[in-house]
Amino acid sequence: MSLDSITNSVDEAVSGFFEPIATWLEEVVFYSVRVGGTDVQLIVAWLVVAGLVFTGWFGFIQIRKFRLAIDVVRGKFDEKGSTGEVNHFQALTAAVSGTVGLGNIAGVAVAVSIGGPGATFWMILCGLLGMATKFVEVTLGVKYREVHADGTVSGGPMHYLPKGLVDRFGKNGKTLGKVLAVLASFMVLFFGLFGGNLFQVNQSYAQLVSVSGGEEGMLGSSAGALFFGILIAALVGIVLLGGIRSIANVTSKLVPAMAGIYIAACLVVILVNVTAVPDAVASIIKGAFAPEGVAGGVLGALIIGFKRAAFSNEAGLGSAPIAHSAVKTKHPASEGLVALLEPFIDTVLICTMTALTIVIANPASYVEARDNQSIAGVTITSDAFGTVLPWFPYILTLAVMLFAISTVLTWGYYCLKAWTYLFGRSKVSETTFKVMYTLFAVAGSLLTLQTLIAMADAILFMLAVINIIGLYLLAPIVKRELNSFLEFVRARKAGKPGDADEDQEPVKTTV
Numbered sequence: 001m002s003l004d005s006i007t008n009s010v011d012e013a014v015s016g017f018f019e020p021i022a023t024w025l026e027e028v029v030f031y032s033v034r035v036g037g038t039d040v041q042l043i044v045a046w047l048v049v050a051g052l053v054f055t056g057w058f059g060f061i062q063i064r065k066f067r068l069a070i071d072v073v074r075g076k077f078d079e080k081g082s083t084g085e086v087n088h089f090q091a092l093t094a095a096v097s098g099t100v101g102l103g104n105i106a107g108v109a110v111a112v113s114i115g116g117p118g119a120t121f122w123m124i125l126c127g128l129l130g131m132a133t134k135f136v137e138v139t140l141g142v143k144y145r146e147v148h149a150d151g152t153v154s155g156g157p158m159h160y161l162p163k164g165l166v167d168r169f170g171k172n173g174k175t176l177g178k179v180l181a182v183l184a185s186f187m188v189l190f191f192g193l194f195g196g197n198l199f200q201v202n203q204s205y206a207q208l209v210s211v212s213g214g215e216e217g218m219l220g221s222s223a224g225a226l227f228f229g230i231l232i233a234a235l236v237g238i239v240l241l242g243g244i245r246s247i248a249n250v251t252s253k254l255v256p257a258m259a260g261i262y263i264a265a266c267l268v269v270i271l272v273n274v275t276a277v278p279d280a281v282a283s284i285i286k287g288a289f290a291p292e293g294v295a296g297g298v299l300g301a302l303i304i305g306f307k308r309a310a311f312s313n314e315a316g317l318g319s320a321p322i323a324h325s326a327v328k329t330k331h332p333a334s335e336g337l338v339a340l341l342e343p344f345i346d347t348v349l350i351c352t353m354t355a356l357t358i359v360i361a362n363p364a365s366y367v368e369a370r371d372n373q374s375i376a377g378v379t380i381t382s383d384a385f386g387t388v389l390p391w392f393p394y395i396l397t398l399a400v401m402l403f404a405i406s407t408v409l410t411w412g413y414y415c416l417k418a419w420t421y422l423f424g425r426s427k428v429s430e431t432t433f434k435v436m437y438t439l440f441a442v443a444g445s446l447l448t449l450q451t452l453i454a455m456a457d458a459i460l461f462m463l464a465v466i467n468i469i470g471l472y473l474l475a476p477i478v479k480r481e482l483n484s485f486l487e488f489v490r491a492r493k494a495g496k497p498g499d500a501d502e503d504q505e506p507v508k509t510t511v
Helices: 003-029 040-056 067-072 090-101 102-115 119-144 157-210 222-241 243-272 274-289 297-315 320-324 332-339 341-361 364-372 378-386 392-423 425-446 450-493 499-504
Strands: 032-035 038-039
Touching: 003 450, 032 243, 032 425, 032 450, 038 040, 038 297, 040 119, 040 297, 040 392, 040 450, 067 090, 067 332, 067 341, 090 320, 090 332, 090 341, 102 119, 102 297, 102 341, 102 392, 119 157, 119 274, 119 320, 119 332, 119 341, 157 222, 157 320, 157 341, 157 392, 157 425, 157 450, 222 392, 222 425, 243 274, 243 378, 243 392, 274 297, 274 341, 274 364, 297 341, 320 332, 320 392, 332 341, 332 450, 341 378, 364 378, 378 392, 392 425
Parallel strands: none
Antiparallel strands: 032 038
C-alpha cells in the first residue's frame, strides 16, 4: 500500500468520525444572529465588547500608556533579582510569534475579498480595542503564575482563574476555579495540537509546493511531504526541548526577521504603486461606511473586519498570558503593558500592511473574488506581490515558513503548560508530550484533517467565554496592580529605588 493511500485513508477515517462533533460545536460556538441583513457571530461580539469595556475601564490605556509600554520593552524599568525566565522583549516576541501567522496573510485576504477594503478599517479598530483586553489577561497571568523550584514558570488561565477567583471570593470561588482551570487546559491543548501545530505545518507546506512546481514538483509527492514534515519536526523538537528560554531565544530573532521581511515586501509593492496610495486609503475609509457589494452593508464590513482581527490577535482567548508569565518582573502590570503592544503589531501594523498591499496592487484574483463574492486566501496576497516582481511570491513563501515555525514553537510551549497542569511535571510526562507534539508536526505535511482543525477552532473560542468572564470578575485586581506599577515608575523617574513595591511581587507557588 502506498504512502498516499495510507494517508488518505487515515484522513478520511478521522474526519468522518469527528465531522458530526465538529459540525455541532461550530453551530454552538459560532452561533450567528441575523442583524441588518448579515450574520453576526456572538463569539466575535463577545470579544469586541470585552475590548470596549476594558478600554473604558482603564481609561484608554492602550493610548495613554503606549509610550510607557515601549519603555518597559526596552528594559528601562527592569529590576535586578526579578523572578522569571526571560526579559520583556523576549516574552513579547514569544507571544507575538503565536499570534502573527497565516491569519495575517490569508485571513486578511479573506476579509478584504468578502468585506471589501472597508473591512480594513474595522480590523484596525478591533485591534486597538483588543490591546486593552490583552493588558488585563496578561497582568493576571503574571500576578498568579507559579514559580517552580527549578526556576521555571507556569502561567495562563489555568492558573489565574482558580487562584484569582479564590483571592477575590474566597472559598466560594474555589470549586468553580478548579473546573474552569481543567476546561481551559483541555481547550488550549486541543487547539495547540491541531490548529497551532498541524494546520501551520500543512499550510506552509502547501505554499512551498505551490512555488516549487506544484504537485508535479520535487516536493509535491507524499515522500516530499514526509521529508518536509520530518525536517520541521526536528527543528521544533530541538527548540522545544530547551523550554521557554530556547523558544524565546529563537523567536526574539525570528519574529523581528519575519516581520521585517514581510513588511519590507509590502512596502515595495506600495512604493511601486505609490500613486495609488491616496485612492486606496480613500477606498478603505469610504468602504468602511459605504461599502459596495458587501452583504449587510456597513454592518457586514464591520463584522467581517472584526471577525478576522479577533481571530488573528487572540485578545481575550487566554493563550498569550502563558508565554508572558515567564517574564522577569516584580510588577505584573509591567508585562500587561508590554502585552498590549501585541494586537498593535499583529493587527494594526501587519494586517493593515497586508490589506493595503492587496488593495493597492489589485491583482486579478482579488478582483475576481470581489466580483464573485467568493473566498480566497493566501493566493491573493501572493498574487499582489507578483504584480511587482515575479519572484515576490518566493519572499511570501519565506515569510509563511517563518510565521508557521514560530507559531508551532510558541503553541508547543502553550500546550506543554496545559499538559503539565493536567498530567503533572514529571520528566516522563513532559517527554511524552514533546514526542507527541513533534509527531503531529510530521503529520501536518501529510494530512489535512480539516474537520479536527475546525473543531479545534471552536474549542479555542469556547475558552474566550470562560476567560473573559474571569477577566471581568478580576479586573479590580488588575487596577490595583496597575496603580502599584505606576507608583514604581514615578519613584524610578524621581530617582528613588521604589522599595515600597517590594511586597507587590506576583503570587508564587513552589512545587
